[in-house]
Amino acid sequence: MTREETVAHWLKGSSDAVEVARLAHGAGKYALTLFNCHLAVEKALKAAFIAEHDREPPPTHNLGMIAGQLTSIRISDDDRTALAELTDYAVAARYDDPNWAERQATEEATQQWLARTEQLLTLLQP
Numbered sequence: 001m002t003r004e005e006t007v008a009h010w011l012k013g014s015s016d017a018v019e020v021a022r023l024a025h026g027a028g029k030y031a032l033t034l035f036n037c038h039l040a041v042e043k044a045l046k047a048a049f050i051a052e053h054d055r056e057p058p059p060t061h062n063l064g065m066i067a068g069q070l071t072s073i074r075i076s077d078d079d080r081t082a083l084a085e086l087t088d089y090a091v092a093a094r095y096d097d098p099n100w101a102e103r104q105a106t107e108e109a110t111q112q113w114l115a116r117t118e119q120l121l122t123l124l125q126p
Contacts (some may be wrong), residue, residue: 007126010047013041018117025114030105037110037117038063038090040047041083044124048073049126063087073124082116089113094100 001009021036036091038061045066046057052072063083067075075083092100 003050007047007051010043010050011126012041014047014121017043018114018121021114021117025107025110028107030107031101032090033082033110034086034092034105034113037113038086040058040088040091040117041056041124042066042090043118046068048124061087061090071124075123079120079123082120086113086117 012044017040021033021040024030024036041063042061045063048070049057049066052070058066058069063086064080067073067080067083089104090108094106
């Protein structure tokens, strides 16, 4: 694949993940919503990394770590905080922590995270 094709592949994955997040939210699957918000942003960050560096992205799910390696996108402190929170949510969702889910994976919180994810994805678009 060319770099452009690889970037397009990662961006398609990002788009698919945010669509799954919306569907999960509508079905009341709030931990899954947050997990897919993280996945959507991770794939968009990795697309940006490939576009900028023309090599494979780092094998990490830490959104802040990936974002820290990008110079072509200006990421605010608020955005970095959001990336750190999404990273934490993905870990909690992956390991199915019921206490976390009860506190954080709520309808209202996930609605806010869907909106925040859309903002982050807009920032990361090439």
